[in-house]
Amino acid sequence: xxxxxxSGVKLKNPIIAASGTFGFGREFSRLIDLNLFGGIxxxxxxxxxxxxxxxxxxxxxYGGIINSVGLENPGVEAFIKExxxxxxxxxxxxxxxxxxxxxEEFIELAKILSPFVDMIEVNLSCPxxxxxxxxxxKDPNRxxxxxxxxxxxxxxxxxxxxxxxxxxxxxxxxxxxxxxADAISxxxxxxxxxxxxxxxxxxxxxxxxxxxxPAIKPIAVRMVYECFQKVNIPIIGMGGIMNxxxxxxxxxxxATAIQIGTVNFVNPNxxxxxxxxxxxxxxxxxxxxVKDLVGNIII
Amino acid sequence: xxxxxxxxxxxxxxxxxIYLLSFESEYLANAFKxxxxxxxxxxxxxxxxxxxxxxxxxxxxENKVFIGYKVVGRGTQILSQKxxxxxxxxxxxxxxxxxxxxxxxxxxxxxxxVGIFPLLSLCHELKKARNEVDVFLGFRSRSDxxxxxxxxxxxxxxxxSTDDGSIGYKGNAVEVFKTKIEEENxxxxxxxxxxxMLSALKSLNLTFKCYISLxxxxxxxxxxxxxxSIKGKDGNMLHVCSDGPxxxxxxxxx
Numbered sequence: 001x002x003x004x005x006x007s008g009v010k011l012k013n014p015i016i017a018a019s020g021t022f023g024f025g026r027e028f029s030r031l032i033d034l035n036l037f038g039g040i041x042x043x044x045x046x047x048x049x050x051x052x053x054x055x056x057x058x059x060x061x062y063g064g065i066i067n068s069v070g071l072e073n074p075g076v077e078a079f080i081k082e083x084x085x086x087x088x089x090x091x092x093x094x095x096x097x098x099x100x101x102x103x104e105e106f107i108e109l110a111k112i113l114s115p116f117v118d119m120i121e122v123n124l125s126c127p128x129x130x131x132x133x134x135x136x137x138k139d140p141n142r143x144x145x146x147x148x149x150x151x152x153x154x155x156x157x158x159x160x161x162x163x164x165x166x167x168x169x170x171x172x173x174x175x176x177x178x179x180x181a182d183a184i185s186x187x188x189x190x191x192x193x194x195x196x197x198x199x200x201x202x203x204x205x206x207x208x209x210x211x212x213x214p215a216i217k218p219i220a221v222r223m224v225y226e227c228f229q230k231v232n233i234p235i236i237g238m239g240g241i242m243n244x245x246x247x248x249x250x251x252x253x254x255a256t257a258i259q260i261g262t263v264n265f266v267n268p269n270x271x272x273x274x275x276x277x278x279x280x281x282x283x284x285x286x287x288x289x290v291k292d293l294v295g296n297i298i299i
Numbered sequence: 300x301x302x303x304x305x306x307x308x309x310x311x312x313x314x315x316x317i318y319l320l321s322f323e324s325e326y327l328a329n330a331f332k333x334x335x336x337x338x339x340x341x342x343x344x345x346x347x348x349x350x351x352x353x354x355x356x357x358x359x360x361e362n363k364v365f366i367g368y369k370v371v372g373r374g375t376q377i378l379s380q381k382x383x384x385x386x387x388x389x390x391x392x393x394x395x396x397x398x399x400x401x402x403x404x405x406x407x408x409x410x411x412x413v414g415i416f417p418l419l420s421l422c423h424e425l426k427k428a429r430n431e432v433d434v435f436l437g438f439r440s441r442s443d444x445x446x447x448x449x450x451x452x453x454x455x456x457x458x459x460s461t462d463d464g465s466i467g468y469k470g471n472a473v474e475v476f477k478t479k480i481e482e483e484n485x486x487x488x489x490x491x492x493x494x495x496m497l498s499a500l501k502s503l504n505l506t507f508k509c510y511i512s513l514x515x516x517x518x519x520x521x522x523x524x525x526x527x528s529i530k531g532k533d534g535n536m537l538h539v540c541s542d543g544p545x546x547x548x549x550x551x552x553x
Contacts, residue, residue, distance in 0.1 A: 023523035027541070030300060031390075031521065043525070051528075051536050058516045058526035063346045065518060072525045072536055214346050265350055265518040266340065268302060268390070 001282055001289050002275070004038070004257050006234045007157035007182035009118050011038035011093055011257060014278070014290050015247070015271055018238050018261030019044055019097035019121060019161075020069065024083035025090070028268060036271045039093035041121050041185075041259060042079070046099050047108060049075035053128060059194050059203035064213025064240070065262060066192050068128045068206040071099055076112055084116055093118040095159065100146075101132040107149050114154040122150055122181075124172075125163035125188035127210040134188070137163040140175035147179035157182035159236060164216075164223055165191045173227040173235075185236035185259065186227065187220045213262045214240040221253045228254025228295050242270070244277020251293035300521070301326060303389045308363060310381050314445040317413070318379050319357070321365045322387075328359040330392050333399065333421040334512055334545045337366065337391030338520035341378045348374040350518055351390065353540070355417035355491075367416035367445075393520050394544045397489055397510060399424040404486035406430045408454070409476050409500065411437040411492025417512055418491055419446060422453035425489075431455045433483065437472030437492070441465035473499045480505070490548075498553045509548040515539040 002013035016039040017025070023043050025034050034040065052072025059066050074082070079096075087094050096117040100106035110120055124137030124146065136142040143160065151158050160176040162169055164187035176184050189210025194203040202208075220239025227235055237255030241247050242263045250258050263270040278290065287293060305322040313319045327337070338351040352374045357367045370379050381387065399421070406425055410418045415436055425432050434454040438444050440463045450457050458475045459467030468475050473496055476488075480503070490500055491512035500509065515527035522541030530552040531537045537551060 021519075021524060023525070027519070027521045027523040031302065051530075051534065052525065055529065056516055057528065058518055058524075060348060060350055063349065065350060067518070067524075067526060069525050069528075072528055213349055262349070262518075265524060 001279060004290055006119070006159070006236070006256060009093060009157055012091070013038040013275055014257040015274055016041055016095065016236065016257055016259045017264065017271070018259035019123065021261035021264050024079070025087050026083070028264065031268050032271065034090040034092055036275060037092045038257065039095050039118070040087065041095040041097050042083075043073050044071045044097045044099045044123055044126060045073055045076050045079050045109065045113070046071055047076055047105050049073065049078065054205045056203065056205050061192070061194050061211070061215070063215030064211050066194055066204055066209040066211050067189070068204045068209035070128045070206070071126060076109055080112070080116060095119045095121050097121040097123050097161070099123045099126060099129070099132060101129070103146055103149060105132070106146050107153055110150040110154045110158070114156045117156060119157045119159055120150070120154055121159040121161050121185060122147065123161045123188075125161050127163065127165065127189055127191050127208070128206065134163045134165060137172065138166050140171045143172050144175040144179045147176050147181050151180040159183040159185050161188055162186040163188050164219060169223045170226050170230040173231045177231045177233050181233060183234040183236060184227065184231065185238065187216070187223050187239045190216050190219065212240065214242055216240045217246055221249050224250055224255050225253040225297070241274070244274045244281060247274050247278055248281055248293065251290060252295070252297045254295040256294050300391055300393055303327065304386050305389050307381050307383055307385045307387060309383060310379070313367075315442045316370045317367065317443070317445050318370065319365060319367050320378070320381070321363050323362050324364050324389070325362045327356070327364045327389070327391060328362045331356050331359050331364065332392070332396035333424050334394065334396035334417055335392035336394050336544060337389050338393060339378070340388040341374050343388065348377070351520065352378070353393075353514075353517055353520055355512070355544070356392065356420070357416040358420040358423065367413065369413045390520060394540055395542070397421045397512070397545050399428055401428045402430055402486040405483050406432045407435065407476060407479075407483075407485045407488040408432060409435045409472050409488060409490040409492070411472050411496040412439070414490070414492030414496070414512070415446060418489065419449055419453065421489055422450065426453050433479065433485075434458065435460070435472040435476045437461070437496070439463065471496060471499070473503070477503060494553060497548070501548050501553050510545055511548050512544045513539050513546060513551070514544065
């Protein structure tokens, strides 16, 4: 009932832990059963270890949070050696989220990682780094170029993660599809800013950061809906999903699977609640599977 | 650590804007070590505040857990309005704890403002381990004082200071501590308080070990989000929630 497929990779359920909100699974495994997830998208991995951005990296705003972690991670070698064996113990698909600061780094990371993981999520959308990330992801030509090169060297399916910080996200979706992406995931966080009116300083050291949480959900649903009209590859939808009802909206808008992020911080049990909620919804509304919901909006 | 729905037993103002909240939890009371903290969801299905809030556990008594906090924003304001019988969701115990041992000599405990909260159970344990404990507590003013009687019970000497001099020494807790370092042969110091206070403590270049409890904005409290990262002395990133909140003062950049 809950199984979905993305380019030959079968997810036992459509719920994926979103990159950057779930570390490498180890921390949450002390609290919840990682087997509950259909997939886990890792913390963004770079070739070399990265320290990330200075403090403060986080602030809360109405309906969401702004973060500027800046891809702090131990680097690809440490990931393969120290984190991957742990993740492999669980019955869930492993999606490596990769980040390069130039095209060559994306290619190198895909070469190194694709034999070890189930899928690769090419992060062309991180708003919190000065090079690479969203800078590449805003330009359909760069999205096309990087996706095509990464696809050439990868032995596993490629998901391209798109940024919402553009005028027309469907241009990026089409570029990714044309370049051979197996799926797209959207949306990453929305560039945002908050100011402390007493100190007159920004609440994030890097001045701007990425907004996530319930505040961005309607925007994300709209973008999934728009992309669903324009591409034929599966869409993984995310952005402010807090419960099963939010998840259903994304399926109806055109998502084949969903990722949950910010909610993990608030309610670590969200995955099991959302899973149960989707199941009940399908039963109550006479659907046989999640697939029947995908894009099934009535206009 | 566990996710627990707990019923508030008491939630009362104990000083100017300072509250003490308690609830029953056999699990937390047994698992708790001085220095640990909890992540509290003050309101279910709330979008503002959205995140949990971290609070140190001040002390436990039988199966009751006591959390002290100051009202600083919307989250703590909502929490301060909770009544006996209301339910809150608590994730904990989280983080590491203070090193408690029998030290061969006097021990100093230095606290400022709400940083005083996690130090009460620490003092209790230090006394239980048969240490001689000098406690230095700094407050803004007389009306901000709390836990004075409680600290008297678990210390050998208690030094109170206030910024405005309305009670005790005029100045901060580190200044008072500094005057005692030469005459007392401290073996170890423990501290928690505002960053400028900890930074002043670090600049004393103590010849003995000093352990401090840090605070940083965090989302998950368990080491996954990496929002509470701080720099270690070798440039390595440390995480207040999972590597801390207690650190050797020389091992972190303050």
